[in-house]
Structure formats: structure tokens, C-alpha cells
Amino acid sequence: MNFINLLIYTIAGTLIASMVSxxxxxxxxxxxxxxxxxxxxxKNIIPTNILPVFIMSMIVTYSFLNTIPSxxxxxxDDSTIFVVLPGQKYMLEGRGYEASVITxxxxxxxxxxxxxxxxxxxxxxxxVIRILSPHMFWILGLILVYMVMTEWSNGMKRAxxxxxxxxGAWKSLAAGILxxxxxxxxxxxxxNKSLLHLKISFQRVMPAFIGLxxxxxxxxxxxxKIEIPAQHISESINLDGSLIARGSAAGFLGGIFAALFPIVxxxxxxxxxxxxxxxxxxxxxxxxxxVSKTVYYVxxxxxxxxxxxxxxxxxxxxxxxxxxxxxxxNDYWIALGTMLISAxxxxxxxxxxxxxVIRLIEHINYRLISLVVLFILVIIIFLxxxxxxxxxxxxxxxxxxxxxxxxSRRMNCIGVLLIPIILNMAGLGPKILKFLGxxx
Amino acid sequence: MRxxxxxxxxxxxxxxFKSEFNINKKNLWLIxxxxxxxxxxxxxxxxxTYERCPYCGANIxxxxxxxxxxxxxxxxxxxxxxxxxxxxxxxEIPLVKINEISSAxxxxxxxxxxxxxxxxxxxxxxxxxxxxLDDGTEDIIVKAYRTTALxxxxxxxxxxxxxxxxxxxTVRIKGAQKILIINVPxxxxxxxxxxxxxxxxxxxxxxxxxxxxxxxxVSDIRYYYxxxxxxxxxxxxxxxxxxxxxxxxxxxxxxxxxxxGYKIKVRGVLSYYAGYYNVVPVSAKSIKVVSYSTxxxxxxxxxxxxxxxxxxxKTSGKIxxxxxxxxxxxxxxxxxxxxxxxxxxxDIYNAFLSKSEIKEGAVVSVTGRVEIYKGKLQIxxxxxxxxxxxxxxxxxxxxxxxxxxxxxxxIGEIKTNDLGKIIKVxxxxxDYYEFNKGRILTLKDNTGELKVVLWNDILxxxxxxxxxxSGTEIAVEGKVSQxxxxLQIxxxxxxxxxxxxxxxxVKEPFLEKTSPNSISTNx
Numbered sequence: 024m025n026f027i028n029l030l031i032y033t034i035a036g037t038l039i040a041s042m043v044s045x046x047x048x049x050x051x052x053x054x055x056x057x058x059x060x061x062x063x064x065x066k067n068i069i070p071t072n073i074l075p076v077f078i079m080s081m082i083v084t085y086s087f088l089n090t091i092p093s094x095x096x097x098x099x100d101d102s103t104i105f106v107v108l109p110g111q112k113y114m115l116e117g118r119g120y121e122a123s124v125i126t127x128x129x130x131x132x133x134x135x136x137x138x139x140x141x142x143x144x145x146x147x148x149x150x151v152i153r154i155l156s157p158h159m160f161w162i163l164g165l166i167l168v169y170m171v172m173t174e175w176s177n178g179m180k181r182a183x184x185x186x187x188x189x190x191g192a193w194k195s196l197a198a199g200i201l202x203x204x205x206x207x208x209x210x211x212x213x214x215n216k217s218l219l220h221l222k223i224s225f226q227r228v229m230p231a232f233i234g235l236x237x238x239x240x241x242x243x244x245x246x247x248k249i250e251i252p253a254q255h256i257s258e259s260i261n262l263d264g265s266l267i268a269r270g271s272a273a274g275f276l277g278g279i280f281a282a283l284f285p286i287v288x289x290x291x292x293x294x295x296x297x298x299x300x301x302x303x304x305x306x307x308x309x310x311x312x313x314v315s316k317t318v319y320y321v322x323x324x325x326x327x328x329x330x331x332x333x334x335x336x337x338x339x340x341x342x343x344x345x346x347x348x349x350x351x352x353n354d355y356w357i358a359l360g361t362m363l364i365s366a367x368x369x370x371x372x373x374x375x376x377x378x379x380v381i382r383l384i385e386h387i388n389y390r391l392i393s394l395v396v397l398f399i400l401v402i403i404i405f406l407x408x409x410x411x412x413x414x415x416x417x418x419x420x421x422x423x424x425x426x427x428x429x430x431s432r433r434m435n436c437i438g439v440l441l442i443p444i445i446l447n448m449a450g451l452g453p454k455i456l457k458f459l460g461x462x463x
Numbered sequence: 464m465r466x467x468x469x470x471x472x473x474x475x476x477x478x479x480f481k482s483e484f485n486i487n488k489k490n491l492w493l494i495x496x497x498x499x500x501x502x503x504x505x506x507x508x509x510x511x512t513y514e515r516c517p518y519c520g521a522n523i524x525x526x527x528x529x530x531x532x533x534x535x536x537x538x539x540x541x542x543x544x545x546x547x548x549x550x551x552x553x554x555e556i557p558l559v560k561i562n563e564i565s566s567a568x569x570x571x572x573x574x575x576x577x578x579x580x581x582x583x584x585x586x587x588x589x590x591x592x593x594x595x596l597d598d599g600t601e602d603i604i605v606k607a608y609r610t611t612a613l614x615x616x617x618x619x620x621x622x623x624x625x626x627x628x629x630x631x632x633t634v635r636i637k638g639a640q641k642i643l644i645i646n647v648p649x650x651x652x653x654x655x656x657x658x659x660x661x662x663x664x665x666x667x668x669x670x671x672x673x674x675x676x677x678x679x680x681v682s683d684i685r686y687y688y689x690x691x692x693x694x695x696x697x698x699x700x701x702x703x704x705x706x707x708x709x710x711x712x713x714x715x716x717x718x719x720x721x722x723x724g725y726k727i728k729v730r731g732v733l734s735y736y737a738g739y740y741n742v743v744p745v746s747a748k749s750i751k752v753v754s755y756s757t758x759x760x761x762x763x764x765x766x767x768x769x770x771x772x773x774x775x776x777k778t779s780g781k782i783x784x785x786x787x788x789x790x791x792x793x794x795x796x797x798x799x800x801x802x803x804x805x806x807x808x809x810d811i812y813n814a815f816l817s818k819s820e821i822k823e824g825a826v827v828s829v830t831g832r833v834e835i836y837k838g839k840l841q842i843x844x845x846x847x848x849x850x851x852x853x854x855x856x857x858x859x860x861x862x863x864x865x866x867x868x869x870x871x872x873x874i875g876e877i878k879t880n881d882l883g884k885i886i887k888v889x890x891x892x893x894d895y896y897e898f899n900k901g902r903i904l905t906l907k908d909n910t911g912e913l914k915v916v917l918w919n920d921i922l923x924x925x926x927x928x929x930x931x932x933s934g935t936e937i938a939v940e941g942k943v944s945q946x947x948x949x950l951q952i953x954x955x956x957x958x959x960x961x962x963x964x965x966x967x968x969v970k971e972p973f974l975e976k977t978s979p980n981s982i983s984t985n986x
């Protein structure tokens with residue numbers, strides 16, 4: 024592999040991902056999927072051996088820069104303020120830039136921790152995976168139960184009457200359970216039936232994912248009336264060594280957990296790590312989110328290159344498997360090098376884009392941006408998956424709105440993957456399919 | 464009401480999240496401002512739910528009613544899922560040709576129907592089932608993990624080699640490898656097919672992946688790492704050779720004892736690999752020995768032509784040339800007019816108890832396969848019993864040698880004119896060194912010095928060879944030759960080396976070795 028080529032594609036991947044990452048609702052997995060489709064259709068656009076380098080630089084950049092739209096353009100209104108994230112609260116205080124910088128610092132720490140974790144990747148993780156593999160279904164089942172349990176009692180204190188408290192306590196939990204069941208049902212259908220055209224099967228969960236996660240957020244942005252306050256670009260950030268250490272530990276724990284376990288996403292990992300480490304300070308939360316999502320996104324993809332591990336984690340690695348197979352430790356080192364170069368560029372770009380977005384939102388109506396993105400997403404889904412993809416997307420959007428409207432975690436939508444896979448791992452998949460009449 | 468509700472709401476947020484998110488009065492106001500829609504944007508007065516300000520008449524922009532989305536999301540979720548459900552219930556899983564599966568179909572849920580072309584493997588420890596299917600267009604690996612694999616076994620849906628398997632699952636593509644993961648064991652169908660008796664000469668591509676029964680003569684057996692055996696069978700004429708690959712790890716050690724020349728019947732699945740049709744046996748029991756010997760045709764050397772290539776034949780003749788190489792011995796055997804080469808590989812040659820009897824002049828019988836090497840025909844015996852010495856060479860040699868006169872010369876008398884002649888010399892070994900093929904001595908008498916080359920096979924057969932070291936006096940018969948400009952004598956038999964006077968005491972002879980550089984050439 025030519026070094027100059029490698030550098031060119033690393034920079035290209037970083038720049039493309041940086042532009043994609045600041046568009047609210049657009050996920051790098053969808054963009055990478057489209058790039059891979061082009062790569063297969065028009066051979067030699069990106070040489071196969073360069074593809075992992077290109078994708079690695081994209082995922083690293085996305086993990087750094089996707090904070091920007093969530094901080095500046097994903098603001099909550101009165102109906103969703105119960106689930107407001109500290110990052111968005113920073114924005115409401117006019118300190119969105121600071122939140123963005125803290126998250127990016129978390130990203131850099133995450134990258135450094137991934138480099139330090141290399142010996143573990145080679146010698147410890149393979150053993151851990153081997154031990155855990157037979158027990159994966161009940162571990163994932165427990166995670167699912169715990170995830171729903173954490174919904175309990177949200178809003179119980181707000182009501183004055185006994186019934187009001189009862190209703191308040193159960194509202195979020197019921198919404199969480201309902202979201203989980205409905206998204207799980209959607210997952211069972213799309214995973215056991217070929218509803219989409221076979222030639223686009225590698226993106227079979229894309230319409231559901233965009234519907235569940237992206238579109239509710241975009242529509243919320245469109246309908247919300249909130250005005251973004253003036254943002255202050257600060258020269259310093261309010262962090263010290265102790266906060267960094269605590270935030271990094273919590274974030275790495277959550278991120279690596281999500282990276283190692285199948286189906287578990289960064290959000291789930293972050294939730295578990297948050298409860299496990301019980302860190303309350305919001306600065307720790309913001310920093311740990313930066314560490315966690317970088318370790319999750321990049322770490323999961325990096326595991327794909329570990330020669331002794333032989334596991335595929337994360338959507339990107341799964342998308343890449345048909346086109347590329349790592350052969351030696353050399354591939355790992357190339358991926359690691361790409362990761363470092365891209366992380367350095369992405370950190371600088373995150374500062375630049377944060378300032379750019381702050382200036383843009385002063386002049387451009389971000390509801391208009393959201394509308395354009397919504398339009399682009401619908402067009403992409405229609406072109407790739409046809410009318411049935413649009414139907415799946417609409418159903419996904421409806422389910423994705425339930426947690427937004429009933430104040431539970433949107434993370435419950437991950438039932439679309441978790442439920443069918445846990446059922447299959449437990450051997451209950453066929454029974455459920457038979458019960459539902461899907462075995463014909 | 465609405466205003467009070469919002470104020471209450473904000474106060475509750477303040478109470479709930481004060482400690483958690485560090486909410487202070489300043490940012491509480493920001494939150495309040497952000498959620499307040501009950502004040503007139505023009506005059507700032509409270510307007511409640513009015514759409515026009517009752518004080519200044521300004522239009523109040525109203526937001527969409529959240530309830531529409533709240534209950535709309537529930538209704539749409541249920542209706543949408545019901546539509547999707549009924550769509551999927553009536554949808555057939557598409558049957559796909561394996562060669563049509565592309566990388567873009569990764570994760571597709573499809574159906575594949577094909578013949579089991581490799582041994583199905585069930586790993587009890589990992590509870591993993593793996594099988595390879597071929598539908599005539601390409602092949603695909605089908606896998607089931609843990610509970611699914613165990614369920615397949617419980618439902619007796621583990622196929623055997625050659626069965627037709629109709630299976631649906633999720634496509635996974637890793638590089639060039641196509642994999643189908645079974646999720647629903649109940650959807651797996653196994654169709655058992657009968658074995659079709661086929662003559663070796665009637666085998667052709669259309670039969671690939673079909674179950675066949677073949678009968679033939681074992682012409683060759685090759686062993687690989689004690690795990691695999693490649694058995695080659697031909698028809699009685701030595702034609703239509705096919706391979707029977709035997710995997711001992713899978714078939715176990717219960718396969719019958721097999722040898723070259725046995726007539727066997729094999730039931731298995733036909734495939735084509737590495738230039739041969741392969742019949743992969745279904746099980747150890749599917750290999751049966753029909754007869755332990757077969758009538759091997761006997762040929763005169765003159766009758767062996769290229770038509771006999773690959774046939775196992777028997778012939779006899781006199782060894783006229785013996786040539787040793789690192790891999791074995793090549794003999795030239797001849798009748799009165801014609802000759803043919805016989806290749807004895809080291810494993811056969813070294814297995815002879817009386818190797819010394821295999822020499823020029825001996826009359827031998829050879830059974831083996833006719834092969835061609837560098838454009839010349841040769842017979843290659845596969846076992847020791849295939850090479851029989853009918854008449855030893857010694858008696859003949861003794862007679863011949865008695866008739867010969869071998870001159871006894873002083874070392875100084877040997878000249879280049881004597882090259883090729885057999886002579887006899889005697890003297891004292893003054894130096895020697897070992898090399899990988901034998902030992903070179905420097906022999907000295909009163910007239911000069913001469914090198915004597917003793918090949919390993921000669922050295923091994925000399926009695927008391929440990930005394931063939933510096934200080935011992937010997938007499939040697941052999942052919943005079945030239946090497947690197949110096950004359951040397953090379954005995955052909957061990958008997959041509961005679962120890963006249965042993966060195967008095969043998970002191971760790973190998974310590975006396977000298978380097979090749981110190982050997983002087985014949986003067």
C-alpha cells in the first residue's frame with residue numbers, strides 16, 4: 024500500500040465525513056453504505072485495499088463531529104425537555120462551543136485509550152470473547168431488562184395525586200416497553216423476511232434505523248419553536264485532571280463494552296457505564312460521552328482488524344466484510360495509523376465546524392436545514408429501497424416518536440436489533456415466528 | 464392554566480435536575496423563555512391560548528399540537544406494523560441460485576437448494592453445524608450455531624454427503640466466501656438421493672454432485688500427514704483413473720485395509736478437483752473390498768509400450784545398470800534386446816533386507832505401475848513384495864571375476880592411461896575425511912599417494928569398517944577415475960576393500976576428521 028495514497032484517502036475520508044457529520048439526522052453508516060454501493064457498482068473508484076482506510080477515517084471523523092448537530096441543532100422543547108442532554112443544556116446556556124470542545128477532547132482521549140488497549144485487543148479480548156460467546160444471549164437479555172428498568176419512576180414526583188404519581192411512574196416505563204416491543208416486532212419482520220429487494224439487503228435495517236432514530240429527531244427540530252441563544256466561543260474550558268480521569272474511565276468502560284458486545288450500541292454502553300460508575304457531574308457526562316462514542320464507533324471497527332480476534336462488530340465492519348478481509352497484523356497497524364491521523368484532523372475540524380455552525384445558525388433557519396435533510400433522507404430511502412422501504416421508514420418513524428412523545432429513552436428503539444437477535448440466540452426465534460404465522 | 468402549568472413544570476424540572484445538571488436561576492430563565500409560547504411576541508403580555516393578542520392585536524404564531532404526534536405515533540405504529548405483518552406473512556422466501564448471491568446481498572434472507580458436496584461437520588464442543596452446498600452454479604457454506612444447531616440434530620436434520628438440502632437463512636459474505644446462517648431449523652428440508660452405479664469410463668461432468676457407486680482397481684495410495692489418504696482407482700485396463708479422497712478424521716479408522724491391486728467398490732459423491740474426478744466416500748462403510756488380488760497382466764519388456772501407462776503390470780529381466788540417487792535407486796532391467804527402467808523409491812529400497820543383492824547381474828521380477836518420466840517408460844513398484852529377486856548376481860560375478868585379471872600396481876605406477884581400468888593397490892591410510900555420501904581416504908605406499916573413494920553403501924558393508932581410518936593398511940580394487948585433476952580409485956563392492964593391518968588402537972575415529980582443504984591430491 025502506497026503511503027501517499029493512504030494519506031490522500033485518509034484526508035479525503037476525513038473531509039467527506041466532516042461534511043456529512045454536521046448534517047442533523049444523517050448517519051455515517053448510511054453514507055458509508057451508499058459509498059460502498061458505488062464502490063461495488065463502479066469498480067476502482069476506491070481500490071479495495073484502500074477502502075478500510077477510507078472508511079476508518081470516516082468513522083473516526085464522524086465520532087468526533089456528530090456532537091455538533093446534536094448540541095446545536097438537536098435542541099429540545101417543552102415536550103422533550105425531560106430527556107434533555109447536558110450537551111444541549113450547555114447550548115441553551117450559550118456554551119454549546121464548550122460542550123463541543125469537551126466532547127472532542129473526550130474523543131481524543133478515546134483514541135489514545137484505544138491505542139493503549141492494543142495489547143488487550145491482541146491477547147485479552149479474544150479470550151474474553153471466547154468465554155462470553157456461549158452466554159451472550161442471556162447477557163444481552165439482562166441488558167435489555169436493565170435498560171427498560173431504568174425508565175422506572177421518571178416523573179413520579181411531579182404529580183400531586185396518588186393516581187397521578189402512579190400514572191407518572193408508569194408512563195415512561197410503559198412507553199419504553201411499548202417502544203421496545205414494537206421495534207422488536209419490526210425487527211423480527213425485517214430480519215426474517217426479504218421485504219426489500221435482495222440487491223439492497225446489506226442495508227436492510229437502514230429504512231428502519233432512519234425511521235426510528237433520525238426522522239423523529241428531525242421532525243422534532245422542525246416543529247419545535249425554540250430559539251437558539253447567542254453562543255459564546257470561549258478560550259478555556261472548565262475541566263481538571265480529576266474530572267478528565269473520571270470521565271475517561273466511565274466513557275471508555277461504556278464504549279468498549281458496546282464495541283465488544285454484539286448489537287449493544289454506544290448509547291446502551293454509555294447508559295450502563297453511567298450507572299456503573301455513578302458519575303454525576305455534567306462535565307464528566309459530556310466528556311465521557313465523547314470518549315464513549317469514539318471508543319464504540321472506532322473501537323468496534325478497529326476490532327475488525329485484530330488478527331487473533333476474528334469478530335465483526337458494528338454496522339460498518341459488517342458492511343465491509345463482503346469486500347475486504349484483513350489478513351495480517353500489518354492491516355491492524357495501518358488501521359491504527361489511519362485512526363491517529365484522522366483523529367488529529369477531526370479534532371481540528373471539530374473546532375472549526377463548531378464555530379462555523381454557530382455562525383450559520385445565526386443566519387440560516389435550522390428548521391430549513393432539517394427540512395432539506397428530511398427530504399434528502401426520504402429520497403435516498405426511496406431510491407435505494409423503493410416504496411416498501413418508505414413504508415418501513417414510516418413505521419419506524421412512528422415507533423421512534425413514542426419515546427419522544429411519552430418521555431422515555433429513544434434508546435429503546437434498539438429493540439429492532441436486540442429482540443430478534445436475542446430470541447434467535449436463545450433458540451426462541453422459530454417459536455415466535457411460528458406463533459406469528461411467519462413460518463410459511 | 465397553561466401558564467401555571469408551565470411554571471409548575473419548570474419548577475419541577477428545577478427541583479429534579481438541579482443537582483444533576485447544575486441548573487441555576489439564569490439558565491432556568493432561559494429554559495422558561497424557550498418553552499414559553501403564552502406571551503405576545505410584540506408587547507410581552509400574557510396571552511394564554513389566544514391566537515391574536517387581545518392587547519395589541521398582534522398575531523400569535525401557534526405551534527402544532529403535540530397530541531397529534533403523541534397519539535399519531537401510536538396509531539401509525541400499529542397500523543404500519545399490521546400492514547408490514549400482512550405483507551410479510553404472504554411473502555415467499557425467494558429461492559436464489561448461489562452464483563447470483565453478491566456482496567450487496569449481505570444480510571438477505573433467502574432460500575438455497577443444493578447438494579451436500581463436503582462432509583457435514585457437527586462440532587459438539589462449540590455446538591456448531593457446518594455444511595457446504597453446491598447447486599450446480601457455485602457452492603455456499605451453510606452454518607448453524609448453538610441452539611439452532613442442537614435443534615437441527617434433535618430434528619434429525621443433519622444431512623449426509625450427497626443429500627439435497629433445501630434451506631433458508633441469512634446471507635453473510637466474508638471476502639470471497641458465501642455463508643448462509645440458518646435461523647429456523649424447522650425450515651430445513653433434507654432429501655435423500657439413491658446411489659447410481661456408474662462405470663469409470665462413463666463418468667462425466669453432468670454427474671458431478673450426484674451420488675454414485677464405482678468399482679475399480681487400486682492403482683496408487685498416497686498418505687498425507689496420517690490424516691488423509693488419496694486412493695486412485697482405474698478400470699482393469701489401467702484407464703479412467705479417478706481419485707477417492709479419504710479423510711481419516713471424518714471417516715474414522717474403520718476403513719478396510721487397502722493395497723495396490725485390490726478391487727474395491729466405493730459409494731460416494733462425484734466431484735472434480737485438481738485434474739481428477741473424485742468420488743468422496745459417504746462413510747467408512749461405503750468403501751468395500753471386492754477382491755484382494757487381481758490378475759495383473761505379465762508382459763515381456765519388449766511388449767511394454769506407452770499404451771500401458773498407468774496400468775499395473777508385471778515383468779522380469781536382468782539388472783544391467785544400478786544407479787543410486789538421493790531419492791532412491793534407478794535400475795535398468797533388460798531381456799535379450801529391450802530394456803526398461805525400474806524406479807525403487809527409498810522407502811521401498813530401504814525396506815529390503817538384502818539390499819546388496821540388488822545389483823547388476825541379478826534377475827528380478829517387478830510388479831508396478833507403468834509411468835513416464837522424462838519421455839522414458841519406467842515401472843514403479845509400490846511395495847516391497849512387488850520386487851522379487853529371482854536369481855542372485857553373486858555367482859555370476861564370481862565366475863566372471865575369476866576369469867578377469869586385475870593388475871596389482873604400486874601407487875606411483877598409476878597413470879592417466881589407466882583411467883577406466885580396474886586395478887588393485889595397497890598402502891597405508893594416512894588421512895581421510897567424511898562427506899555426506901561417503902568417505903575419502905588418502906592411501907600411501909612407498910611410491911606415492913592416491914585417493915580412494917568409499918561410497919556410503921560400500922562403507923556400510925565393509926566388515927570392521929571402523930578401522931578404515933588413518934594408520935590402517937588396506938588393499939583396494941577399483942576403477943581408476945579422475946576428479947579435480949587428481950587420480951582416484953573407486954571400489955564398487957565392499958569385498959574389494961581388504962584390511963591388511965589394523966591400526967593398533969582406535970581412538971574416537973571421528974575426532975581425527977580433517978577438513979577437506981587439508982586433503983592433498985594424488986601426486
